[in-house]
Amino acid sequence: MPNPYFKFKQFTVFQHKCAMKVGADGVTLGAWAEVEDVKKILDIGTGTGLIALMVAQRSAAEIVTIDIENESVEQAEENVGKSPWKNRITIFHSSIQNFSKISEDKFNLIVCNPPYFQNSLKSPSDKRTTARHNDTLSHIDLIENSKKLLSEKGKLCLILPVNEGNQFVELAEKNQLCCSKRVTVFPNYEKPAKRLLLEFRNERCVLEESQLTIEQERHVYTPEYAELVKDFYLKL
Numbered sequence: 301m302p303n304p305y306f307k308f309k310q311f312t313v314f315q316h317k318c319a320m321k322v323g324a325d326g327v328t329l330g331a332w333a334e335v336e337d338v339k340k341i342l343d344i345g346t347g348t349g350l351i352a353l354m355v356a357q358r359s360a361a362e363i364v365t366i367d368i369e370n371e372s373v374e375q376a377e378e379n380v381g382k383s384p385w386k387n388r389i390t391i392f393h394s395s396i397q398n399f400s401k402i403s404e405d406k407f408n409l410i411v412c413n414p415p416y417f418q419n420s421l422k423s424p425s426d427k428r429t430t431a432r433h434n435d436t437l438s439h440i441d442l443i444e445n446s447k448k449l450l451s452e453k454g455k456l457c458l459i460l461p462v463n464e465g466n467q468f469v470e471l472a473e474k475n476q477l478c479c480s481k482r483v484t485v486f487p488n489y490e491k492p493a494k495r496l497l498l499e500f501r502n503e504r505c506v507l508e509e510s511q512l513t514i515e516q517e518r519h520v521y522t523p524e525y526a527e528l529v530k531d532f533y534l535k536l
Contacts, residue, residue, distance in 0.1 A: 341409045343410075347372050358531075
């Protein structure tokens with residue numbers, strides 16, 4: 301049974317109400333997304349509130365989070381309410397499709413750890429299915445609604461498996477969202493890449509490519525990954 305909470309250096313994330321628990325994808329994205337000079341951030345599908353809390357720790361931005369699951373909203377409210385940044389984070393029970401229709405704000409940064417399974421076997425848990433499958437948030441929905449909500453020089457940052465990430469890049473560029481950063485993420489030095497960290501801009505850009513390896517051996521982070529997450533994990 302997963303631990304009901306995950307303690308970081310400056311905040312604690314309780315996760316017992318959420319289908320998707322704290323994991324490397326969310327932590328990596330929350331530590332990687334560029335927040336310098338960012339004033340307004342939107343976290344789509346916030347779940348436990350993990351990424352919102354991480355970018356709150358790293359910035360002075362006002363942060364809006366949305367999720368379509370009642371229990372995720374409740375969990376995020378609890379976690380944010382116990383954090384040092386509760387006055388800067390607002391949580392809405394909404395889909396991105398509905399939120400983009402009513403929001404008057406434009407965001408300098410949008411972060412999302414999106415559902416990514418397509419046409420695959422689904423979990424018997426409705427909540428876990430929503431969190432992992434893109435039936436309720438297709439890639440084109442994410443692209444089109446992000447474009448509406450991004451400021452002129454705004455950025456969309458997300459993490460996806462390699463195949464889905466490549467598909468997302470192709471679809472984004474067809475819809476005038478330019479891929480500006482692409483980090484190929486390897487679990488260790490022996491295994492093939494599993495994830496892509498992707499940054500898109502709402503303007504013309506030049507692609508910057510790099511690589512990131514998480515572990516040099518089991519439970520031992522590479523120096524580059526340790527540097528990325530050192531402000532969060534207790535043992536670093």
